[in-house]
Amino acid sequence: MAQQINHPDVVEPGGVIGILGGGQLGRMLAMSAAQLGLQTHILRPDELSPADDVASATTKSAYTDEAKLLAFAAAVDVITYEFENVPAASVNFLTSSGAKVRPxxxxxxxxxxxxxxxTFLNEIGAATAPFYAVDDLASLEAGLNHVGRPAILKTRRLGYDGKGQTTITKEEHDLPGAFEKAIEHAWAEIGAAPSILEGFVPFEREISIIGARSVDGDIRLYDAAENVHRAGILKTSTVPAKASAVTIQNAQEITHKILNALDYVGVIGVEFFMLKDSGLIVNEFAPRVHNSGHWTSDACAVSQFEQHIRAVAGWPLGDPCRHSDAVMENLIGDEVNVWRTHAEQSNLSVHLYGKREARPGRKMGHITTIK
Ligand SMILES: Nc1ncnc2c1ncn2[C@@H]1O[C@H](COP(=O)(O)OP(=O)(O)O)[C@@H](O)[C@H]1O
Ligand SMILES: [Mg+2]
Incomplete structure (x- = not known):
């Protein structure tokens, strides 16, 4: 008979948090867990991961290896994930074995x-960009009629940091007779994978809300951050965001709705487009700690990482109150090489992820300036 796991409701100090994924988010979660007297066990497919340096234990395993997943579940008291592309089937397998997986x-x-x-966001009353399911060239053409141009074609799955996306420009950029070529090019560009076509949102700014929900349904939200992307990758997050009180309240209400509708436990990151008229459109959400919440490590009593560990361990949530204004800047690729210059600044905190190789576009660390 399959081994039966019996995870407790509350993980006491000394207990073990299992984390699926070993990137920088896992690393920062593990550091916060240690601060709370908890151990961490990381399961990741890689030989080495940024979280290894600070975790209590690691398992090298594919996310789909059921024997290894079971042994991992038996070695921990609760399981969370730092990576949203862990196969849902693996989480279902863990849950059916009796493991607690939060969220x-x-x-x-x-x-x-x-x-x-x-579709889910629209169902709970949150506005999104107009969208259309694309599975072939015919549906791409129909989608363009539906959402208009410019439009963004995105793979339904596995996209991150702007990868798996391509923009289809306005009609006036077409050379004569180039429409077919343009759609064929876009379709090839995203690898002819099941996709979604989104109308381009002419946003004024991008903001995000980092929220948390406890096992008891208690919800705490951090202040909204204003986010600037460069080449599809988050570059800076600034708090406070330039947005009216009404807009912020609207974003908070949507975040509440998402958390409750999913019966969520843990930290979530919700990304919004803010329009000129202050209207809000949800771009996407991440079921994990979020890059646009890294500032909370330096500008709040309880960071998003500590908050997530508290939530999944069944602890009371901490105070998300912001004590300082802050700007978080990602160090991408070889930008990390000037760590020393940053380290010389006052009111600035340096966070490096221990990655060996500074490949272009790779998030190597971040700095937070307290204002
Ligand atoms: N429909 C859209 N309209 C305008 N800009 C968009 C749209 N979709 C994405 N973008 C821009 O691209 C960035 C990355 O897209 P996103 O869907 O968040 O993908 P990822 O999963 O890579 O973060 C967004 O933060 C935004 O700047
Ligand atoms: Mg995004």
Whole structure:
């Protein structure tokens, strides 16, 4: 008979948090867990991961290796994930073995597929960009009639940091007779994979809300951050965001709705487009700690990482109150090489992820300036 796991409701100090994924988010979660007297065990497919340096234990395993997943589940007291592309089937397998996985599979399934995600958001009354499911050239053409141009074609699954996306420009950029070529090019560009076509949102700014929900349904939200992307990758997050009180309240209400609808436990990151008229459109959400919440490590009593560990361990949530204004800047690729210059600044905190190789576009660390 399959081994039966019996995870406790509350993980006491000394207990073990299992984390699926070993990137920088896992690393920062492990550091916060240690601060709370908890151990961490990381399961990741890689030989080495940024979280290894600070975790109590690691397992090298594919996310689909059931024997290894079971042994991992038996060695920990609760399981969470730092990576939204862990297969939902693996989480279902863990749950059916008696393991507690927080947040649960509902959040993962919705966040993994942009079409499912947007449909869910519309169902709970949150506005999204107009969208259309694309499975071939004919549906891409129909989608362009539906959402207009410019439009963004995105793979439904596995996109991150702007990868798996391509923009289809306005009609006036077409050379005569180039329409077919343009759609064929876009379709090839995203690898002819099941996709979603989104109308381009002419946003004034991008903001995000980092929220948390406890096992008891208590919800705490951090202040909204204003986010600037460069080449599809987050570059800076600034708090406070330039947005009216009404807009912020609207974003907070949507975040509450998402958390409750998913019966969520843990930290979530919700990304919004803010329009000129202050209207809000949800771009996407991440069922995990979020890059646009890294500032909370330096500008709040309880960071998003500590908050997530508290939530999944069944602890009371901490105070998300912001004590300082802050700007978080990602160090991408070889930008990390000037760590020393940053280290010389005052009111600035340096966070490096221990990655060996500074490949272009790779998030190597971040700095937070306290204002
Ligand atoms: N429909 C859209 N309209 C305008 N800009 C968009 C749209 N979709 C994405 N973008 C821009 O691209 C960035 C990355 O897209 P996003 O869907 O968040 O993908 P990722 O999963 O890579 O973060 C967004 O933060 C935004 O700047
Ligand atoms: Mg995004």
């Amino acid at each position: 649960g599979v509902a959040a993962l399934e919705k966040a993994q597929d942009r079409l499912v995600e947007k």
